[in-house]
Amino acid sequence: MLQIKNLHVEIDGKKILNGLNLTINPGEVHAIMGPNGAGKSTLSYVLAGRDDYEVTEGEILLNGKNVLEMEPEQRAAAGMFLAFQYPVEIPGVQMTNFLKTAMNSIRKQRGEAEIDALDFLKLLKARQKELGVSDEMIKRAVNVGFSGGEKKRNEVLQMAMLEPQIAILDETDSGLDIDALKVVADGVNKLRAADRSFLVITHYQRLLDYIVPDFVHVLAKGRIVKSGGKELAHELEASGYAEFIDEAA
Amino acid sequence: MTVQTLIKDIPSPKLEKWKFSNLPGAVKNLELTPGVAAWDMTGAFDYLDPSLRWEPPKTAEPSLWTLNADQPADTLALRFPKGRKIDHPIHLTLEGRPGELTTSRLKIVVEEGADVTIVEHHKGLETYWKNGATEISVGANARLRHYRIMEDDPFAVNTQAVNVTVRRDGAYECFTLTTGAKFSRAETHARLLGENATASLSGLTLLEAKQFSDTTVLIEHEAPHCPSNQFFKTLLKDQSRGVFQGKIHVHQVAQKTDGYQLSNNLLLSPLAEMNVKPELEIYADDVKCSHGTTTGALDETPLFYLRSRGLTEKDARQLLIEAFLGDVSAKITDDDVREDIEARMRLWLG
Numbered sequence: 001m002l003q004i005k006n007l008h009v010e011i012d013g014k015k016i017l018n019g020l021n022l023t024i025n026p027g028e029v030h031a032i033m034g035p036n037g038a039g040k041s042t043l044s045y046v047l048a049g050r051d052d053y054e055v056t057e058g059e060i061l062l063n064g065k066n067v068l069e070m071e072p073e074q075r076a077a078a079g080m081f082l083a084f085q086y087p088v089e090i091p092g093v094q095m096t097n098f099l100k101t102a103m104n105s106i107r108k109q110r111g112e113a114e115i116d117a118l119d120f121l122k123l124l125k126a127r128q129k130e131l132g133v134s135d136e137m138i139k140r141a142v143n144v145g146f147s148g149g150e151k152k153r154n155e156v157l158q159m160a161m162l163e164p165q166i167a168i169l170d171e172t173d174s175g176l177d178i179d180a181l182k183v184v185a186d187g188v189n190k191l192r193a194a195d196r197s198f199l200v201i202t203h204y205q206r207l208l209d210y211i212v213p214d215f216v217h218v219l220a221k222g223r224i225v226k227s228g229g230k231e232l233a234h235e236l237e238a239s240g241y242a243e244f245i246d247e248a249a
Numbered sequence: 250m251t252v253q254t255l256i257k258d259i260p261s262p263k264l265e266k267w268k269f270s271n272l273p274g275a276v277k278n279l280e281l282t283p284g285v286a287a288w289d290m291t292g293a294f295d296y297l298d299p300s301l302r303w304e305p306p307k308t309a310e311p312s313l314w315t316l317n318a319d320q321p322a323d324t325l326a327l328r329f330p331k332g333r334k335i336d337h338p339i340h341l342t343l344e345g346r347p348g349e350l351t352t353s354r355l356k357i358v359v360e361e362g363a364d365v366t367i368v369e370h371h372k373g374l375e376t377y378w379k380n381g382a383t384e385i386s387v388g389a390n391a392r393l394r395h396y397r398i399m400e401d402d403p404f405a406v407n408t409q410a411v412n413v414t415v416r417r418d419g420a421y422e423c424f425t426l427t428t429g430a431k432f433s434r435a436e437t438h439a440r441l442l443g444e445n446a447t448a449s450l451s452g453l454t455l456l457e458a459k460q461f462s463d464t465t466v467l468i469e470h471e472a473p474h475c476p477s478n479q480f481f482k483t484l485l486k487d488q489s490r491g492v493f494q495g496k497i498h499v500h501q502v503a504q505k506t507d508g509y510q511l512s513n514n515l516l517l518s519p520l521a522e523m524n525v526k527p528e529l530e531i532y533a534d535d536v537k538c539s540h541g542t543t544t545g546a547l548d549e550t551p552l553f554y555l556r557s558r559g560l561t562e563k564d565a566r567q568l569l570i571e572a573f574l575g576d577v578s579a580k581i582t583d584d585d586v587r588e589d590i591e592a593r594m595r596l597w598l599g
Contacts, residue, residue: 048557051549076559088554092572098558101568106559141572158558 001026001063001197002166008057009039009046009222016042018222019058024166029198031208033233034219035241040201041085043219044170047199048082049075062166076102077109079165083155083172090142095154098142099124099161106162127160131187149180156187167191168199173207185210205237220244252276252378255283255350256319258311266312269492269524270463275406275432276378284349286381288325289342296339301326301356305382306412306438313410313436317382320352331360331388338366338396338586343381345373345405353381357395361388361416366583369397371407371429378406385411387419389443394422396586398593401429403458410436417443417472424581425452426590427462428597434463441468441475441503451480451580453590455597456489456521463492470503470533479510482577484570485521496528497538504533510540515547515573570598 002024009017016039024030034040046053047060049072060067062078070078090098104114115123128138131153143151152172159167169188173181188198188211200211208216208230216232217224218241225244226232252259259273260266303324308314329335343353359365371379379401387393401407407430415421425435439448454462468477483491497508514523527540547569555565574594581587 048553050553071562072553072556073559073561073565076557082557084554084557088551090551090554090569090572092575093568098555098568101560101564102555102558105561105564109559162558 002199003061004058005061006058007046007055007060009042010054010056011042011052016053016222017046020219020223022217022224024197024199026197027194028215029192029200029211029213031200031202031213031216031233032219033202033205033216033236035244036203038219039222040219041170044082044085044168044201047080047168048072073105074109076162077106081159081162081164081167083152083159083167083169085171085174087143087151087155089144091144093142095138095140095142096124099158102158103161123161127157130190131157131160132183133157148175149177152176152180152184153187156184160187160191165195166197166199168201170201171203172200173202173204181207182210205233208233218244252279252281252350255281256316258315260311260313264310266465266494269494269526270434270461272408272432272434275461279376279378279406281348281350281378283320284346284351286322286325286343286351286353288353289344291340292337293327293339293341296327296329298326298328298358301328301358303354303356303384305384313380313408313434314382316380317352317354317410320350320380322352322354324354324356326356328358329360329363329365332362334363335365338368338583340368340370342370342372343379345371345377345379345401345407347375347377349377351377351379353379355381355383357383357385357393359385359387359391359393362390363388364392366394366586367396368586369395371397371399371401373402373405375402376404377402379408381409383409383411385413385421387413387415387421389416390418391416392420392422394583396581396583396590397423397425397435398590399425399427399429399433399435401433403429403431403460405430407433409434411438413437413439413448415439415441415443415446415448418445419443420447420449422449422582423451424590425464426593427452427454428593430460430462432461434465436465438467439469439477441470441472441477443472444474446472446475448477449580450478451577452482453574453577453594454481454483454491455594456483456491457486458489459487460489461491463494465492465494467496467498468508470497470499470506470508473502473504473506475503476507477509480577480580481512482574483514483523484517484574485514485523486517488518488520490521491523492525493523493542494526494528495540496530497540499531499533499536499538501532504535506533506536506538508536508538512542513573514544515570516545517547517570567598
């Protein structure tokens with residue numbers, strides 16, 4: 001489904017990713033762990049198509065299509081979704097309007113008809129219920145006045161509405177207390193499906209107790225230095241990242 | 250004849266109040282002849298009162314008021330009698346005609362307890378200069394809602410000065426939508442003369458091409474316990490220029506003043522320019538006054554966020570622009586007028 005081949009990325013002339021390789025098959029959940037500054041957030045932004053990064057080498061394929069040639073909105077239409085580490089506040093844009101506009105924008109790009117207003121509301125109600133998102137939250141402007149936990153829950157709500165093929169969760173656990181973490185993880189787990197893959201980016205192993213990955217990779221100094229099963233996360237929790245920082249250097 | 254031979258002492262940027270606005274430059278070489286202001290009125294006839302006297306303020310230095318006084322003009326005077334509640338808005342339209350310098354005088358007296366809504370429309374054809382002066386008095390416990398839709402021709406000049414006094418428990422609400430004119434300046438001087446008199450001044454200015462528009466406001470708190478509110482937004486495309494000068498002047502007697510001023514401006518082009526001068530002048534010691542101003546381009550981060558959810562760049566920009574504009578029209582308390590102004594706003598945005 002998603003193939004990242006020999007990816008090299010710079011920002012302002014500084015090398016962040018140095019030959020990153022990763023293949024994610026349908027239905028798989030991959031976790032990327034790594035120390036601060038390893039390039040975790042860069043990877044998520046490059047996948048979603050943020051401007052500031054320069055890809056100097058390598059390629060990213062989504063279902064065989066070259067992602068790097070696509071605009072961010074085209075990537076969304078192709079089934080990519082990034083749950084932001086720091087969800088953005090958008091004053092004046094109301095949640096329902098935002099969700100509906102996003103869904104219809106994707107449908108339009110795919111040549112599909114707009115969603116019926118009633119069907120949309122039904123779907124939204126159902127997703128809200130699953131994720132414990134209140135009506136009051138839905139009436140507010142996007143992320144404005146949301147607590148940290150509400151913002152992350154809102155990311156998962158958007159994911160549930162847009163039903164991506166590959167969802168990237170960038171530090172979705174940061175700033176969450178354990179209750180909020182469980183709600184968010186439950187939401188993600190409900191979306192796990194044979195045709196949907198996840199890339200979970202995290203600094204801590206804690207999230208992976210709730211979203212259990214099929215594969216764990218260690219990202220250090222801009223490339224993947226070790227891969228393994230879910231037990232690797234526990235090893236990392238015990239030993240820390242020190243050995244990888246030295247190894248990669 | 251050229252404007253220079255017709256009018257002396259056009260206020261120039263040498264004056265502090267005009268430092269950002271080059272009116273002499275804007276009217277230079279215009280060939281104009283004096284014309285008579287012919288207001289088109291709906292719902293106003295019952296309230297015409299020619300006995301009301303025109304009593305403009307005397308200003309020491311050149312101003313829109315001195316320009317207005319130097320030219321012959323009729324006064325359109327309206328008196329809304331004590332306690333009268335007028336259900337339907339009164340519409341006043343002033344059309345600029347090609348090649349004319351139109352000097353207009355409008356006098357509005359809202360007597361104690363009366364309640365009226367006036368919608369002023371400005372439009373016109375080709376090159377002209379409308380210099381208008383408006384005197385308003387809002388009596389005790391009276392309310393005037395004054396809405397202005399400035400849709401002048403893109404070659405026109407429109408300068409408007411408004412003086413308002415508000416008595417005890419009276420309320421003056423003004424919203425101005427400006428989309429027209431090559432050069433425009435809307436000056437408002439509001440004086441709150443009795444306890445709990447209120448002034449709410451707000452507006453939206455939408456500029457493109459090489460348009461220039463200046464909003465200048467002075468609110469004087471001359472009695473205790475008066476709230477005042479200023480909320481202005483400007484959206485600037487292309488090489489347009491905007492100016493906002495807003496001042497709250499709190500006299501010593503005006504304890505418990507609650508003054509608020511906000512100016513938000515969005516630059517949609519690297520060549521657009523906004524000049525903002527917020528001022529507070531406070532002589533009382535127990536007051537609450539705040540002001541804020543922002544000027545900037547659309548933020549890239551929300552733009553990327555929206556695009557990552559599937560919105561095209563164009564749609565994402567449009568949504569953020571609408572969001573920026575969104576809350577200013579909420580200041581219009583008359584529902585029909587608000588809808589009308591919002592429709593005009595959407596039309597402009599395209």
